[in-house]
Amino acid sequence: MTALPVCALFSQMTSSVKRPLTGLVAATFTPLTPHGEVDVSVIGPYVDYLVNKQGIKHVFVNGSTGEGMSLSVNERKALAAEWCRQSKNKLEQVIIHVGCLSVSDSKELARHAAEIGADGISLIAPSFFKPSSRDCLVQFLKEVTSAAPHLPFYYYHLPALTGVHIPAASVLDGIQKSIPSFQGLKFSDKDLLDFGLCVYKSPKSWPMLYGVDEQLLAGLALGAHGAIGSTYNYLGTTFNEILDTFAKGDLAGAQILQFKVQDVMGFAMQHGFNLSLSKRLMCLLSGLPLGPARLPLAPCSEEDARLVQAKIQETLGPQ
Numbered sequence: 001m002t003a004l005p006v007c008a009l010f011s012q013m014t015s016s017v018k019r020p021l022t023g024l025v026a027a028t029f030t031p032l033t034p035h036g037e038v039d040v041s042v043i044g045p046y047v048d049y050l051v052n053k054q055g056i057k058h059v060f061v062n063g064s065t066g067e068g069m070s071l072s073v074n075e076r077k078a079l080a081a082e083w084c085r086q087s088k089n090k091l092e093q094v095i096i097h098v099g100c101l102s103v104s105d106s107k108e109l110a111r112h113a114a115e116i117g118a119d120g121i122s123l124i125a126p127s128f129f130k131p132s133s134r135d136c137l138v139q140f141l142k143e144v145t146s147a148a149p150h151l152p153f154y155y156y157h158l159p160a161l162t163g164v165h166i167p168a169a170s171v172l173d174g175i176q177k178s179i180p181s182f183q184g185l186k187f188s189d190k191d192l193l194d195f196g197l198c199v200y201k202s203p204k205s206w207p208m209l210y211g212v213d214e215q216l217l218a219g220l221a222l223g224a225h226g227a228i229g230s231t232y233n234y235l236g237t238t239f240n241e242i243l244d245t246f247a248k249g250d251l252a253g254a255q256i257l258q259f260k261v262q263d264v265m266g267f268a269m270q271h272g273f274n275l276s277l278s279k280r281l282m283c284l285l286s287g288l289p290l291g292p293a294r295l296p297l298a299p300c301s302e303e304d305a306r307l308v309q310a311k312i313q314e315t316l317g318p319q
């Protein structure tokens with residue numbers, strides 16, 4: 001057996017008593033050089049920005065926002081390791097997305113996440129050859145998570161991008177019998193019937209994390225414990241206010257804030273909001289040099305990015 005760093009062993013021993021993942025989780029962008037190479041040197045200042053300017057306590061690395069599926073296994077390992085390293089004593093939890101089309105690549109990333117002391121792993125359904133049934137999907141998840149059996153595992157439901165439309169509630173039904181490390185759900189879909197059933201049928205101890213930022217309040221109303229999303233990178237302050245206002249029982253106050261975000265997001269969508277534009281907004285608002293999105297994504301229009309930046313600042317104040 002290869003020796004693990006002490007911090008990794010400690011993290012594995014304590015993972016079962018870690019505080020549940022709640023509140024906002026920023027799904028991180030991947031810093032690239034202008035030529036498209038991964039640039040881990042930006043991650044230190046990125047962590048400081050999230051903590052100090054956006055009130056973020058947790059990150060989700062190498063997901064769709066991080067262009068995880070467009071990165072090599074080695075690039076993903078380098079990013080995951082640097083996020084874990086830079087987050088020490090600054091962020092509470094670092095969750096690594098380890099989903100790949102190849103079960104062996106996914107296992108390698110899961111094993112690596114455990115070695116570097118990550119706090120949890122997450123997986124989307126494979127999206128080229130797709131699982132034909134719920135059981136087939138759970139078999140895939142079970143095989144991957146067996147490579148990191150002590151790390152909490154969050155299933156990531158993302159039908160719009162994976163094309164796998166198996167209801168999350170049916171995936172969760174009985175999942176802990178197959179996957180003892182199963183710990184919670186990241187639900188990135190607008191189907192609130194499915195999400196409601198997930199919350200209703202799950203033990204209270206499983207974090208239910210909603211993933212459609214522009215309608216977070218609806219997720220909260222159905223019992224979400226927190227949220228994982230891309231816009232928390234730069235709208236974290238406003239979304240933290242939504243969480244706090246809702247928790248105090250001030251629904252009308254929370255609605256006002258959510259409507260303002262919807263006004264911004266509706267405007268952004270009219271101006272071609274996608275990962276490229278979102279990453280550019282993060283650069284403009286944070287000042288961090290994150291570079292462009294990687295092919296096959298096209299660069300966004302600078303004019304649109306500036307218009308959306310102005311709309312954010314005029315509607316929500318300086319971010």
Ligand SMILES: CC(=O)N[C@H](C=O)[C@@H](O)[C@H](O)[C@H](O)CO
Binds near residue numbers: 027064160188211212
């Ligand atoms: C499809 C996708 O990437 N969804 C993200 C989370 O999972 C969200 O954070 C969205 O980026 C966000 O809600 C903007 O539409």
Ligand SMILES: CC(=O)C(=O)O
Binds near residue numbers: 028062063211230
């Ligand atoms: C948006 C999100 O949660 C992800 O990066 O996967």
